Amino acid sequence: MSGPGERLDHFMARANAAYYAGCDPFVDFITAPEISQMFGELLGAWVAVVWDRLGRPDPFMLVEAGPGRGTLMADAQRLLRRVAPACHKAMRLHMIETSPRLRGVQAHALRDATAVPVCWHGDLRDVPDGPMVLLANEFLDALPIRQFVRRGQGWVERFVRDGAFMHAASDFPAGHPACVRPVPEGDVLETCQPALDFVHALGTRLLRWSGAAALIDYGYDAPAWGDSLQALRDGRPTDPLQGPGSADLTAHVDFRAIADHVPRGVDVWGSVTQGDFLAALGLAARTEQLARAAPAQADEIRAAAMRLAAPDRMGQLFRVMGLSSGLAGDLPGFVGRRAGDGTGRGETR
Numbered sequence: 001m002s003g004p005g006e007r008l009d010h011f012m013a014r015a016n017a018a019y020y021a022g023c024d025p026f027v028d029f030i031t032a033p034e035i036s037q038m039f040g041e042l043l044g045a046w047v048a049v050v051w052d053r054l055g056r057p058d059p060f061m062l063v064e065a066g067p068g069r070g071t072l073m074a075d076a077q078r079l080l081r082r083v084a085p086a087c088h089k090a091m092r093l094h095m096i097e098t099s100p101r102l103r104g105v106q107a108h109a110l111r112d113a114t115a116v117p118v119c120w121h122g123d124l125r126d127v128p129d130g131p132m133v134l135l136a137n138e139f140l141d142a143l144p145i146r147q148f149v150r151r152g153q154g155w156v157e158r159f160v161r162d163g164a165f166m167h168a169a170s171d172f173p174a175g176h177p178a179c180v181r182p183v184p185e186g187d188v189l190e191t192c193q194p195a196l197d198f199v200h201a202l203g204t205r206l207l208r209w210s211g212a213a214a215l216i217d218y219g220y221d222a223p224a225w226g227d228s229l230q231a232l233r234d235g236r237p238t239d240p241l242q243g244p245g246s247a248d249l250t251a252h253v254d255f256r257a258i259a260d261h262v263p264r265g266v267d268v269w270g271s272v273t274q275g276d277f278l279a280a281l282g283l284a285a286r287t288e289q290l291a292r293a294a295p296a297q298a299d300e301i302r303a304a305a306m307r308l309a310a311p312d313r314m315g316q317l318f319r320v321m322g323l324s325s326g327l328a329g330d331l332p333g334f335v336g337r338r339a340g341d342g343t344g345r346g347e348t349r
Contacts (some may be wrong), residue, residue, distance in 0.1 A: 004168035005161025008229075009144035009193075011244065015104040016142055031138050032314060033072035034215075036304035038290070040075025042281040043214065047076060047133050049332045050086035050212045050324075051091075052310030057131040057210065058090035065096040065124070065198075066139030070109030073135075077114040093118045094127050124201055131326075132211035134202065139215045140258075143194040143252040147227065150183045158188075181223045188227045190251060196261040203263040203323060210326025214333075218317045219253030221271045228252035255321050262323060269322030269334035271302045274308070275315025277333045283309055289338075 006014075032039040047062060055059070064073050073095070080088040093116050097103050103120050110118055121127055147158040149167060158172030183189050202213055231240035233247035240249050256273040262268050270277075287305040292300035309315040322331040 003159075005159035008148065008158050009146045011160040011241075012144035012249050014050070015244035015247075016144070016249055017098075019248055022245065023248075026029045031068055031071075032318070033068065033075065033137065034306055035076045035307055036301070038283060038286050038301075038305065039278075039308060040072040042077045042278060042283060042286065043072065043135055043137075044057075044076030044079035045083070046214065046281055046332050047091075047135070048080060048087045050327070051084075051087045053328045054131060054133075054210050054212070054326060055328065055333075056086070056090070059092050060090055060131040060133060060211075061094055061127055062091040063096065063124075063127055063132055063134040065134060065136040066142070066218075067095045067097055067106050068138070070106030072137055073106075074109045074113035075332055076135075077110065081115070088114075091116065092130075095120050096122070096124060096127070098122050112311050113349070124198065124205070124256060128210060131209050131246065132205065132213075134211070134213040136213065137214075137216045138218075140192070140195045140198070140215060140253045141191055141219070142248070143198070145190045145192045145229065145251045147190070147229070148189045150185050150187055150189070152185070160241055163239075165241070177230060181225060183225045183258045187225050189225045190228060190254070191257075192251065192254065195253065195258060199258050199261055199323075200263060203266040206266050206323060206325035211323040212327060213333060214256070215323070216274065216277075216318060217253040217323045218314075219255050219271075219319055221255040221259075222321060223256065224254070253319075253320075255319055258321065265325070267322075267324045267327065267331070269284070269324065269331045271319040271321040272334060273311075273316050274318035274320055275311060277317075277320040278309050280333045280335075 046317050051057070051060060067073055073093070077088070080091075094115060095103070095118060098304050106335060107118065148155040148170065149158065154168065156167040159166045159168055161220065181189065187305055205211070206213070228251045229240050229249065230251070231238050231247040231249050233243070238247050240247065259271075283305055287302055291301045294301065307313045320333065322334050
């Protein structure tokens with residue numbers, strides 16, 4: 001390979017496409033929906049309340065981006081069929097997934113959970129027009145990033161060559177919200193244009209049609225820098241540059257940059273911690289309800305709730321951002337519009 005090598009975002013996109021096409025990612029990591037049914041149930045209840053505050057549109061598109069095994073949506077569907085049948089009847093279910101193998105896994109998970117047809121798409125732009133409620137759990141973190149290193153008053157960009165980083169002169173993306181951050185000499189600043197493009201397309205659609213979205217991922221909501229690229233192979237951290245396609249590559253989500261990229265006119269909520277979000281949706285009450293119904297599993301149920309929401313577990317590391325347009329009242333789970341609390345991982349990662 002001549003030149004500095006392959007740009008990091010191109011390397012990451014190629015590696016993850018191969019990984020998700022040929023590997024079972026859930027051998028390497030576990031997501032919130034796999035920890036407990038409560039996660040999907042609470043988001044199902046969130047969808048029902050949002051639908052009501054949107055004026056109960058019929059039909060509306062219920063969309064999940066990056067559905068994984070389909071567990072979140074299957075649990076949400078069971079909840080909606082049981083407690084919000086009018087919402088369930090009005091929805092049209094759409095999944096944004098590019099992997100044919102994972103589409104098959106999702107179809108199997110949803111077969112008994114929902115009584116409505118499911119449509120798969122490769123891109124948000126392919127989802128039919130109309131009011132929409134969108135869920136995205138651990139979707140943005142897998143989108144490819146670029147990394148820039150501060151050199152004096154300018155930047156060099158990281159490329160990948162022969163399993164190692166190389167550096168070359170590069171133009172920093174013009175207008176990126178992160179460009180004003182005072183990154184120290186030799187430190188790394190990450191950008192994720194696909195995440196910004198996705199959120200901009202989502203916001204543009206919300207301006208055209210009423211709707212809402214919940215974006216859930218690990219990341220930070222404060223000016224930050226540092227290398228957050230990571231890889232998991234066989235459930236353990238590994239070198240992200242070795243064996244492309246054999247490990248899941250992810251990076252922390254810059255919620256501040258995402259909020260700054262949402263089109264004007266769309267309401268931005270949060271981000272807030274996952275622990276605060278789930279608490280506001282009633283995690284404690286649902287935990288005790290399930291514990292009483294299954295006393296033999298009560299300790300396991302409570303431990304799963306702690307794993308989802310405790311500050312020293314997923315509750316603080318994961319954050320939730322909401323977007324909405326045409327909503328009557330607040331977006332459930334959030335207090336105050338544009339309510340980012342400025343916390344996160346501080347000034348370095």
